[in-house]
Amino acid sequence: MARATVQDVAKTAGVSVGTVSRVLNGSPAVSASSREKVAGAIRQLNYRPLASARDLRRDRTMRILALSKNLESPIISEAFRGVGDAAALSGYVSLIAPTSGSLEREQQLVDMLRNGSVDGLILFSPAMPDDDIEALATQLSVVQLCEIAESDAAFGVSIDDRQAAYDITRHLISTGARRIAMIGNRVARSGRLRERGFRDALSEAGLDAHHSLFATGDFDFHTGRRLTRELLAMDHLPDAVFCGSDTVAAGCVREITNARLRVPDDIAVAGFDDSIQAEMCVPELTTIRQPAYEMGLMAFEALFARMTQADGHRRGRTFLPHELVVRGSTKG
Structure with missing residues (x-):
């Protein structure tokens, strides 16, 4: 029988892997009920932590x-x-x-x-x-x-970056968006997969990418602002933008707002990662949680x-x- 892993313990206990880790580390930031569930799963699976340094x-x-x-x-x-x-x-x-x-x-x-x-x-x-x-x-x-x-x-x-990008693009399509743009990064392997998922979802729906802009350098808040300004200068504005990260999406929201347009009424924006920036944005970002x-x-x-x-x-x-x-x- 294969040796039980932390993931097996988490699944059996019905808690996250992080909770199991905190229990194993003796962290006080775990409820008594969660600690009891993890302990029971450890006994049930005969889980043994990875060898200690002395071994x-x-x-x-x-x-x-x-x-x-x-x-x-x-x-x-x-x-x-x-x-x-x-x-x-x-x-x-x-x-x-x-x-x-x-x-x-x-x-x-x-x-x-x-x-x-x-x-x-x-x-x-x-x-x-x-x-x-x-x-x-x-x-x-x-x-x-x-x-x-x-x-x-x-x-x-x-995660499956292609599938995740496909899922969030399908969400944008389901809201009625038809002119969907993407701000991405082809340098990163994940960026290329996200572009593929984006295009797959559009193709399946019989749509073409409205505009696609890709960063060649840093992929950050300022990149999001710069590329969004380029997007807003084009004819026929998109009604939705999929950004390859929450940080870039935050920059996108800033520039759309500066242009006196409304998110999502005029242009919807989606990010990726579910980082803290997603909740700091106004409005908060639709995103993919990793x-x-x-x-x-x-x-x-x-x-x-x-x-x-x-x-x-x-x-x-x-x-x-x-x-x-x-x-x-x-x-x-």
Whole structure:
């Protein structure tokens, strides 16, 4: 029988993976009833936490490295929080480093894994080509998080970005929107998948993309404002805009409002991530919720197995469920 995981405990207890993690960490921020459910599930499944530091071979560094282009995204921060919490449960320290999208900087940091300075590596939106990730993961302990390259050797944890973008575009269509624009980012792997889902939903409904604008640099609030200004300068305004992140959507809402147009009455806006920016917007953003913390937990669990078990090399990818969250920035 396969060994029970944190996800199995959460499902049996009827709570989130984060709640299970907090119980295992002894956090006081858990209700007595939730703690009792988790304890019962642990007994029922005979769950055993991943090995403690004293059980591991002494030649391990007990450190892992997590790389990302930047640490500004709320989704990255939450996912890496999950990585850090799961690592701590196993006596590991997680080192988190931004690369600024520099391939040279990324390779310098990856050398820490090659030379044994860390035991494992988690990659979020790497700059290196897919073939390099494949070669690296074939030899060393590597797991991908959220941004998944086309690599059979490097296991990855994410949501289904194409399906999520399809779902939110279908929502916009269901509200009556017909001239739907997208503000996206083709540099990121997830951005390309979201564009595919967007176009698939339009094609299925017999619609064409009204306008599509794609960032080539930073994908942030100011990018959202700049590209929305370009969108508003075009003939025939869209009646809805799908933005590839909540941060960009916040910039989009700002510029639409500055143009004395109303969201969603004149132009509906949808984001992606369900970050804090989604609730800070006026109106609050319709968006896609990613279980970022749980993805971080699962990424470390897969990495730990790769580092410590002879047969622990998982391949392919696992999609965790996303959720469409409908708020005031769209109709319906």
